[in-house]
Structure formats: structure tokens, C-alpha cells
Amino acid sequence: MTSRTPLPPSPAELARLHEDVVTWFASAARDLPWRRGVSPWAVMVSELMLQQTPVARVMPVYEAWMDRWPTPAALAADPPGEAVRAWGRLGYPRRALRLHAAATAIVADHGGQVPRERDALLSLPGVGDYTAAAIISFAFSGRAVVMDTNIRRVFARVVSGVQFPATAVTAAERELATALVPDHVPHVWAAATMELGALVCTARSPRCQECPVAELCGWRAAGYPAHEGPARRGQSWEGTDRQCRGRLMAVLRDAVTAVPKASLDVVWPDVQQRERCLDTLVADGLVEPVDADSFALPGHR
């Protein structure tokens, strides 16, 4: 307990917070394709794509995806490898596989409609605590405690008075977020706080001059103290399995037909590591051996 436990704001402060954030959102919200009253499936697709991936990079892939697979049934009818191919360079291609598996489950277990119950959503591949809440909130205008990296940062600063939230969500943090969800249009609150974190209360250089709740901000009131505690673990990259897997997947993605193993061999010099990565890709279901000497994306014909 090195950091002080934040006291929930008074009812008056809470009302002010809600009003100021929601009012700001009404004029500042970006016109994103998945915010235009689209289907729950479209919201779900956007959420999977946005996991750890910036909006700008998601946009074109999302549009092409929805044109091609406007329903879960449409996606489920195609082989998973096509989903992986269409995922392009969004990164974390297992998400494409999970989205395909989720579509299949939605067809099999939910009549082809994205379910609206939290438990049903959580049982779908690729849907965790955040994404389930986001779908409930953004697709169904329901009440949910949405906690993504943006919202967590906004609450950490405004309410708790610290620069960054803890690495993992704490019980106290969840209680706070729950207490902050308003009775009226809770889904707008979720979208508005997320947008505030994305556009104003950013990680690197927050635009406090433009912040609608600067006057209420605990971090500002405290004089912007620097983050205490362990720095975030940097993600290593050069020479990692992740880089190797990425290289292999790029070859498979860009090939129309099965790829001879020799074509994979040339993209990574370390034989041991290359073989290991190819094995894990196959184990993950991202790659399928076609015969003794060639590979392809899963489900290819």
C-alpha cells in the first residue's frame, strides 16, 4: 500500500465530472466507422482489431473486413486462413484466428447473433474482461464497467492523483471504476472517458490545457508528481521469436498458394529458432503443413 487509496468523489463532484466529460465528448468525439450505429458484429470486429493496435492502422483493415464479412456467418463460412490473411499487418495474428473462432461459436451457439450477456461474451475466443464490457457498452448501449488503458489512466490521474495506474488492475481500482459509472447513459460515459484518454489525457504528453476536467484533476492538484513504482517492462524485439514468427507469417500471408519450405528458410538465418517458431505457429493454428515440404495458412485448398 505505497499509494494512497483514492476516496470516491462526493456526489456533487461526481455529477460535475460526468457532465463535463460527456459535454466535452459531444463536441470532441472522433467520427470513427464503428461509432456510426453499426451492428454488434461490427463493434466486436473493431474491438478485437483495436486490442493493442492504434486506430489509424485499424481503420482500412476494418472497412475491408466488414465489406467482405458483414456477419459472423459470412466469416465462419470461410477458412480461418482467409481471416489471418485479411488481418494483414495489424499484428498479433492470433486475434484473427480468435475472431474467426468466435464467429463460428456465435453461429453454432447464438443463432448467428452476437450475444449481449457478459458470460456468453466472455466464453468467446478473444473476448476478455475489457472487450466484453466494450461490446455490452458500445454495441448494446448497456451498463458495464469498461476499463481499458485510456480509462484507467484518466481515473488514475483525475481521481487518484497519480500519473499512471498500477500494472495490473487492483480490486480498489475496479471498485472505483464501478462507483463512477453513472445511472444515466453509462455507455456514453465509457466512450467519453476512453476518448478523453485517447485525445487529451495521453500517456506521453497530456494536453492539460484542453482538458475539460483540469479543475477537478487530482494529479494536477498534486503538482503532477512522477510515477512511483516499477517502470513498465519494455518489449524486446530484435532477434526474438516474435520477430521471427512475424517474418514467417508475412511470407505465408503474401503467398496465394502453399509455400515451399525454402521460401521460409530465407527470411530467418538461425535454423534452430526458425524451426521452433514454425512449430509454434503450427501449434497455434496459424500455419498448416500442406505436405512434407510446404506450408500454408490454415484451411487453404
Add this chain to the structure above:
DNA sequence: CAGACGTGGTG
């Protein structure tokens, strides 16, 4: 629960 898992833009 810490670590694996892609990719590319940017302060």
C-alpha cells in the same frame, strides 16, 4: 501473475 504475443508511429 509475469511473460508471450506483432507492428509501426512518434515524442
Add this chain to the structure above:
DNA sequence: TCACCAAGTCT
């Protein structure tokens, strides 16, 4: 330039 960061999930 080069770490850091981006609407997380799974094990």
C-alpha cells in the same frame, strides 16, 4: 535516434 506506446487476452 530509439525507447515507449497503442480500445488486451491467454497461460
